Amino acid sequence: xxxxxxxxxxxxxxxxxxxxxxxxxxxxxxxxxxxxxxxxxxxxxxxxxxxxxxxxxxxxxxxxxxxxxxxxxxxxxxxxxxxxxxxxxxxxxxxxxxxxxxxxxxxxxxxxxxxxxxx
Amino acid sequence: xxxxxxxxxxxxxxxxxxxxxxxxxxxxxxxxxxxxxxxxxxxxxxxxxxxxxxxxxxxxxxxxxxxxxxxxxxxxxxxxxxxxxxxxxxxxxxxxxxxxxxxxxxxxxxxxxxxxxxx
Numbered sequence: 001x002x003x004x005x006x007x008x009x010x011x012x013x014x015x016x017x018x019x020x021x022x023x024x025x026x027x028x029x030x031x032x033x034x035x036x037x038x039x040x041x042x043x044x045x046x047x048x049x050x051x052x053x054x055x056x057x058x059x060x061x062x063x064x065x066x067x068x069x070x071x072x073x074x075x076x077x078x079x080x081x082x083x084x085x086x087x088x089x090x091x092x093x094x095x096x097x098x099x100x101x102x103x104x105x106x107x108x109x110x111x112x113x114x115x116x117x118x119x
Numbered sequence: 120x121x122x123x124x125x126x127x128x129x130x131x132x133x134x135x136x137x138x139x140x141x142x143x144x145x146x147x148x149x150x151x152x153x154x155x156x157x158x159x160x161x162x163x164x165x166x167x168x169x170x171x172x173x174x175x176x177x178x179x180x181x182x183x184x185x186x187x188x189x190x191x192x193x194x195x196x197x198x199x200x201x202x203x204x205x206x207x208x209x210x211x212x213x214x215x216x217x218x219x220x221x222x223x224x225x226x227x228x229x230x231x232x233x234x235x236x237x238x
Contacts, residue, residue: 014219096229104221
């Protein structure tokens, strides 16, 4: 994971969209997984509407990517190299996963200091 | 982390809500952090509207909790013991964080096999 991926993404004011991808890896060799995961982050970062990505794995893997709108997510989902990666994930890499597409309605962070200020 | 937290949460059909909390820890002693984090999961799990939680830390920590509606999130946010934990997080444990409240609109998983089927 590169240093730029280790931080908290600074997103614009809501609304925007989050794609929450949670996964469990098969107990198999890496088999291209890490390289493909890094490539997908690189590809996603160049897409229209991409706002950033946060990722961590501790047994369970959680990757949240942020997008300006649903059209950007749909286009990224259909991108050819990404479609192949999705198939490999389904067929080889993941024993289980869930993908959720959500509309971010409110956000707080340390900079805005509004954590806890309102529901 | 208990075994039951290591998996993918099975949530009902959307819509429901996700609270995406990402954080970076201060490079300080644990200072009660792990115990409080575990206690918060236990407390949250007993709240009305709680649907589950997924969490991982790898430098960056990501915790996504799922809720039936916004009222459940607001009530949990205002719960007294949770308010104290939020204050400790802000004051001592986290060098940075972001909290996002999002409405889950679509979801796919391995069981439903619809990953990739539509935008």
